[in-house]
Amino acid sequence: MGIVFEPKEVEEHRVGSLENFIEKAGGCAVIDGGFATQLELHGASINDPLWSALCLIDNPHLLSKVHLEYLEAGADIIVTSSYQGITFLGFYGHFIIMATLPGFISRGLSLEQGEKLLEKSVKLATEARDDFWESVKKIPDHTYNRALVAASIGSYGAYLADGSEYSGYYGPDVDLNKVKDFHRRRLQVLVEAGPDLLAFETIPNKLEAQAVAELLEEENVEIPSWVCFSSVDGVNAPSGESFKECLEVLNTSKRIAAVGINCAPPQFVHDLIKKFKELTGKVIVVYPNSGEIWDGVAKRWLPSKCFNDDKFKVFATRWRDSGAKLIGGCCRTTPSTTRALSKVLKQSSLATN
Numbered sequence: 001m002g003i004v005f006e007p008k009e010v011e012e013h014r015v016g017s018l019e020n021f022i023e024k025a026g027g028c029a030v031i032d033g034g035f036a037t038q039l040e041l042h043g044a045s046i047n048d049p050l051w052s053a054l055c056l057i058d059n060p061h062l063l064s065k066v067h068l069e070y071l072e073a074g075a076d077i078i079v080t081s082s083y084q085g086i087t088f089l090g091f092y093g094h095f096i097i098m099a100t101l102p103g104f105i106s107r108g109l110s111l112e113q114g115e116k117l118l119e120k121s122v123k124l125a126t127e128a129r130d131d132f133w134e135s136v137k138k139i140p141d142h143t144y145n146r147a148l149v150a151a152s153i154g155s156y157g158a159y160l161a162d163g164s165e166y167s168g169y170y171g172p173d174v175d176l177n178k179v180k181d182f183h184r185r186r187l188q189v190l191v192e193a194g195p196d197l198l199a200f201e202t203i204p205n206k207l208e209a210q211a212v213a214e215l216l217e218e219e220n221v222e223i224p225s226w227v228c229f230s231s232v233d234g235v236n237a238p239s240g241e242s243f244k245e246c247l248e249v250l251n252t253s254k255r256i257a258a259v260g261i262n263c264a265p266p267q268f269v270h271d272l273i274k275k276f277k278e279l280t281g282k283v284i285v286v287y288p289n290s291g292e293i294w295d296g297v298a299k300r301w302l303p304s305k306c307f308n309d310d311k312f313k314v315f316a317t318r319w320r321d322s323g324a325k326l327i328g329g330c331c332r333t334t335p336s337t338t339r340a341l342s343k344v345l346k347q348s349s350l351a352t353n
């Protein structure tokens, strides 16, 4: 199309910029935590399948508020609310937030309105980051970094809301092209909105990993991505495919800066990092859930007997020591988890410098 620039150089520069950012953050950057719990705490109504999307329409200030709380707690990276709506599932009680275009459209929103909402999710996070940075940078000796905004892109299974992001089974009719087409428009809209990173989350199988890698190439996406898998057994991808197979299709992509695990129980993470270290040279990103378990019968979260923020932060130092460079929390973690992580991860990295 006659555009004169060399995309490869731009990509490498951008991917390199994530590594520089991590370096500046002390060798390990902190990702924020769960969104739903915080919104609920602030009075958002969560009895609608697309409640988080509704929040984007009716109560955007609540979303800004949650972003701000995570920034204040020390998050180096905040994740947008573009993986939306909620569904409760058995398994590990993933508290799914999923904003997909088909999801919006099924609620009677036009395609254009749906796209505007996705854009808005990035805008709210970016504005929260900019406002926070403006106020904090004037404070002498503050310890904050100017945070990055990662646009969340939930898996196809998360959109189906049938638990398949934990089974990895998308059925016989779903092939590579179908998964790419599902992601394509949302990806384009989010990229256009200008986040710093793209966060592909709860990917359950090799098919979707490959679809993501190919799509980023086809769309010539220059914003660095991370691709995170879910895991239900702590060993393989939920589909039963080995992570070796899943990572092979990502390792060759220069557009993917980091790979890892999200929304798995924290107990799995250490061994998975060790495994990933052997399988990839990419940055490793982990943000497990809180370790609480969703009781599908009683429809409530069972308080974790063995997990709390203190335990989470002890685990997190192990994750860092075994090689993870982006660490945060997923479902049911809160700003207090982020505060604990920020403190312990920065403190010890200063001590070892």
Ligand SMILES: [Zn+2]
Pocket: 094, 095, 262, 263, 289, 330, 331
């Ligand atoms: Zn989660």
